[in-house]
Amino acid sequence: MxxxxxxxxxxxxxxxxxxxxxxxxxxxxxxxxxxxxxxxxxxxxxxxxxxxxxxxxxxxxxxxxxxxxxxxxxxxxxxxxxxxxxxxxxxxxxxxxxxxxxxxxxxxxxxxxxxxxxxxxxxxxxxxxxxxxxxxxxxxxxxxxxxxxxxxxxxxxxxxxxxxxxxxxxxxxxxxxxxxxxxxxxxxxxxEDLRVVRERAVLRVNMPSLDCRRQWVCTYHGERVNVVIKDKAFLEMVKSGIFRFANNDPLDVELEIEMRKNLETGLWENRKYTVLSVDLEELMSLPRQQMLF
Structure with missing residues (x-):
């Protein structure tokens, strides 16, 4: 209806x-x-x-x-x-x-x-x-x-x-x-031709990385994007095996999105995604992560 x-x-x-x-x-x-x-x-x-x-x-x-x-x-x-x-x-x-x-x-x-x-x-x-x-x-x-x-x-x-x-x-x-x-x-x-926005978001992990210098591949609003993780404590826990991820596992984060305006179309493009912090408490409460402890 x-x-x-x-x-x-x-x-x-x-x-x-x-x-x-x-x-x-x-x-x-x-x-x-x-x-x-x-x-x-x-x-x-x-x-x-x-x-x-x-x-x-x-x-x-x-x-x-x-x-x-x-x-x-x-x-x-x-x-x-x-x-x-x-x-x-x-x-x-x-x-x-x-x-x-x-x-x-x-x-x-x-x-x-x-x-x-x-x-x-x-x-x-x-x-x-x-x-x-x-x-x-x-x-x-x-x-x-x-x-x-x-x-x-x-x-x-x-x-x-x-x-x-x-x-x-x-x-x-x-x-x-x-x-x-x-x-x-x-x-x-x-x-402006440059914009930086911050928001709470849930990413879906598609391809994590143990190398702190490499980007993660995640899904954000249905689109696969490359994400820089800046939460060092979280990365250390991933590297030490405390957290492990399967495809499409959720990640509750504070996300920073940097974008530039295409002056011809007026649309915001060339987006850069950075995770400033990960909600570790929320992550630990997920059934999949609890199985690792």
């Missing part, structure tokens, strides 16, 4: 009228932004967005989001981060978190970014998931879609605010004109 959810986009405007350009660009940009976030989070087939109704009062558009991926049973709906069936609730959460992150930074780079498990703490007080912050700092396509969305809103000077509500009327976002201005500021991370 397919799943669907309603999302209400409310443009606050004194009179119940809006320019055709503002409406078309806002809706097109909003649709592009949702699609870009879906592509960043999962390899599922996509979503269909339909405008269901226009409501009186402020200019409100009820969007019906329909997941195009068929789900055989509720158990098939696994988390986005694993690349499984996309859950519309999770996509909406990703959207609101992305917009909150962009409005908070307001066209500036984060002064400080601290990692707290699966979250990044920006400037000491703004919490976003590592997934959202990585998308914000690396996805040129998502940044472009967001610009189209916010430029559409700004093209009609009568619009004084933006609100997003869920299908049960719960308020997800509420931006005033000043926050919309911050939301529309250029993303400074898109101006």
């Amino acid at each position: 397919t799943e669907s959810q309603k999302l209400i986009l409310s443009l606050k405007i004194p009179s119940h009228e809006i320019s055709v350009l503002a409406l078309s660009e806002t809706l097109a940009g909003f649709s592009d932004l949702l699609e870009c976030l879906r592509q960043e989070a999962t390899d599922s087939k996509g979503i269909e967005i339909k405008v269901e109704a226009l409501e009186p009062g402020s200019f409100e558009i009820c969007l019906n989001l329909i997941n195009l991926v068929q789900s055989a049973s509720p158990t098939d709906k696994i988390a986005l981060i694993t690349g499984g069936v996309i859950i519309l609730t999770e996509l909406i959460r990703l959207l609101t978190s992305y917009l909150q992150c962009k409005a908070a930074l307001g066209g500036k780079k984060a002064e400080t970014v601290e990692s707290d498990g699966e979250q990044s703490i920006i400037n000491g007080n703004q919490y976003v998931t590592n997934q959202v912050f990585n998308i914000y700092t690396t996805s040129q396509k998502t940044a472009g879609a967001c610009s189209r969305f916010t430029n559409g809103i700004k093209s009609d000077k009568r619009i004084t605010g933006l609100e997003l509500r869920g299908q049960n009327g719960e308020k997800l976002l509420n931006f005033n004109s000043e926050q919309i201005e911050r939301l529309s500021a250029p993303n400074p991370y898109m101006e």
Whole structure:
């Protein structure tokens, strides 16, 4: 079966009228932004967005989001981060978190970014998931879609605010004109040609190496990559035989990804993967490793 959810986009405007350009660009940009976030989070087939109704009062558009991926049973709906069936609730959460992150930074780079498990703490007080912050700092396509969305809103000077509500009327976002201005500021991370991101990740070991100078071959998000291991304590334990690996064994790590932008295509390429640390406690708890003690 397919799943669907309603999302209400409310443009606050004194009179119940809006320019055709503002409406078309806002809706097109909003649709592009949702699609870009879906592509960043999962390899599922996509979503269909339909405008269901226009409501009186402020200019409100009820969007019906329909997941195009068929789900055989509720158990098939696994988390986005694993690349499984996309859950519309999770996509909406990703959207609101992305917009909150962009409005908070307001066209500036984060002064400080601290990692707290699966979250990044920006400037000491703004919490976003590592997934959202990585998308914000690396996805040129998502940044472009967001610009189209916010430029559409700004093209009609009568619009004084933006609100997003869920299908049960719960308020997800509420931006005033000043926050919309911050939301529309250029993303400074898109101006760089070198990017370094850190995240917690689970790699699948394909080809380990006892030589500390050689790279390991691991699977990351379904792709085989060469990985440099910098955790000396872990490497010593592997070399001494404390840890052994079979093909596809998991490795919970703090991963650093260095990438460069292709200036012709705008895509991030030439990725270099470095494991800064391995979760030894998690590794020891795995059944396969326990058999070695």
